[in-house]
Amino acid sequence: MRARRFTGSAAVLAAAALIGSLAGVRRERSGPDPALEARVLVESIAALERRLTVDPGNPLVSARLVSDHMAAFQLDNDLDHLRRALTLSEALVPTALDRGAAHARVASARLSLHDFGGALSAARAAIAADPTGAAALGTLYDAAIAAGSYREAERALEALVESHPGTLGATLREARWLETHGAADEALARLAPLCRRLSGRAVRRQLVAWCETIAGGLAGAAGDPGAAAAWYERALDTQPGYPPALEGQADLAYARSEWTRADALYRRILTDAHPDLCLRLAEVRRALGDERGARAFEDRFLALVAAPEARALQAHDLALLLAGMPDRRDEALAVIERDVASRRSVEALEVLAWVRLARGDLTEALAASIEARAWGEPDATSDYTQARILAGMGREEEVRSTLDRALAAPAVLAPHARWEAVRHTRALRPAAEAADRRTLSGPSPPPTSGARERRDATGTARSTRGSPRA
Numbered sequence: 001m002r003a004r005r006f007t008g009s010a011a012v013l014a015a016a017a018l019i020g021s022l023a024g025v026r027r028e029r030s031g032p033d034p035a036l037e038a039r040v041l042v043e044s045i046a047a048l049e050r051r052l053t054v055d056p057g058n059p060l061v062s063a064r065l066v067s068d069h070m071a072a073f074q075l076d077n078d079l080d081h082l083r084r085a086l087t088l089s090e091a092l093v094p095t096a097l098d099r100g101a102a103h104a105r106v107a108s109a110r111l112s113l114h115d116f117g118g119a120l121s122a123a124r125a126a127i128a129a130d131p132t133g134a135a136a137l138g139t140l141y142d143a144a145i146a147a148g149s150y151r152e153a154e155r156a157l158e159a160l161v162e163s164h165p166g167t168l169g170a171t172l173r174e175a176r177w178l179e180t181h182g183a184a185d186e187a188l189a190r191l192a193p194l195c196r197r198l199s200g201r202a203v204r205r206q207l208v209a210w211c212e213t214i215a216g217g218l219a220g221a222a223g224d225p226g227a228a229a230a231w232y233e234r235a236l237d238t239q240p241g242y243p244p245a246l247e248g249q250a251d252l253a254y255a256r257s258e259w260t261r262a263d264a265l266y267r268r269i270l271t272d273a274h275p276d277l278c279l280r281l282a283e284v285r286r287a288l289g290d291e292r293g294a295r296a297f298e299d300r301f302l303a304l305v306a307a308p309e310a311r312a313l314q315a316h317d318l319a320l321l322l323a324g325m326p327d328r329r330d331e332a333l334a335v336i337e338r339d340v341a342s343r344r345s346v347e348a349l350e351v352l353a354w355v356r357l358a359r360g361d362l363t364e365a366l367a368a369s370i371e372a373r374a375w376g377e378p379d380a381t382s383d384y385t386q387a388r389i390l391a392g393m394g395r396e397e398e399v400r401s402t403l404d405r406a407l408a409a410p411a412v413l414a415p416h417a418r419w420e421a422v423r424h425t426r427a428l429r430p431a432a433e434a435a436d437r438r439t440l441s442g443p444s445p446p447p448t449s450g451a452r453e454r455r456d457a458t459g460t461a462r463s464t465r466g467s468p469r470a
Helices: 002-007 010-017 019-023 034-054 059-076 079-095 099-112 116-129 134-147 150-163 168-180 184-199 205-221 225-238 243-255 259-269 276-287 291-304 308-313 315-323 326-342 346-359 362-372 380-392 396-406 415-428 430-439
Strands: none
Touching: 034 059, 034 205, 059 079, 059 099, 059 205, 059 243, 079 099, 099 116, 099 134, 116 134, 134 150, 134 168, 150 168, 168 184, 168 205, 184 205, 205 225, 205 243, 225 243, 243 259, 243 276, 259 276, 276 291, 276 315, 276 415, 291 315, 308 315, 308 326, 315 326, 315 346, 326 346, 346 362, 346 380, 362 380, 380 396, 380 415
């Protein structure tokens, strides 16, 4: 899905909002052992929490803990870090001298937990307190994009670029905008030099690895998997074991149908706090002919998202999984409709269109697809979804061009569309069979796995519509 594919995860959103705090951490020019940095971060959190029990409400300690907890989430995917960051950030607001920064911290924490309405309200409060602040503008952009308030996001980006030109925070958001509008190559050209300069500066290695991982995703979005692989390797050299970079490598292996390698890489980063990886592993196991293993991973996913908070965090993957189960499609619709009610974003509408398609609600599916495609540049998965809807409605003349675009590179389709395409392309376009066989080697899993909504930074290339005014 387009908007989420570039930033996707709580880890990346948290990092984007905390660029300033991470950049302020000094290091030796020779560079420490990244494992030591991670250990120091954990020990720092423990020490600061102990200090806070002795001196409750200390604003300096609390603010540092917010930053450290959100940084720690990137390393271990433990949602307790985000919950603690939210609690601390909200407690800081009433007495904060810098209300803009205080509300921005709340917005970032709420966004990381997928509380889109709360994040947008907090971000607007940050702007009211500090109309030109980098943190306020950056979090307003992030929250508005996630909530589907795209005009508000564009205005925030214009103000950010004008007020803070050339900064990492502004460049990151501008790159995100460009990628979403089909200019991933230009986005990479703007961000890559900053990542390279960052590697020589006195900043935490985690920030450098994060930037390099984002660059890897943009390279993949621009259609250069070799460059993407090089950026992920660079990130792992910077921060060995860095989960988003490992996931980037796993996704590249998945796209190439290198199932054994993908299986090994996904398993390295699989945690209960990262349930969507269970679906990737289910698809990989099914491609390897291990149906029993595939079902076990799907069952694990469903168990992990049983709680209401987890269901909200994984709403899109859950809805797409349930849509592939004929007896649970009503449940799938209920899941995605709740999500759309909280944010009428591109990615939410695309999932709604797919679920409606699976149910046979073609008129409603087409309406959702058209609305989703009204902003940004539709990607291959969006094209494929609409082609399937139009084919179901008997509008064959409108199917061919859309399907041609969708299947030009089947490997870039989101998993739910990729596997479904294997079974349905023959009926839609016989000429696509050879490309499907080349790209989709191995047994074809049924369409029961969720969409790939990126945790790190990958996407697909689209034609350029341009960026906001600078």
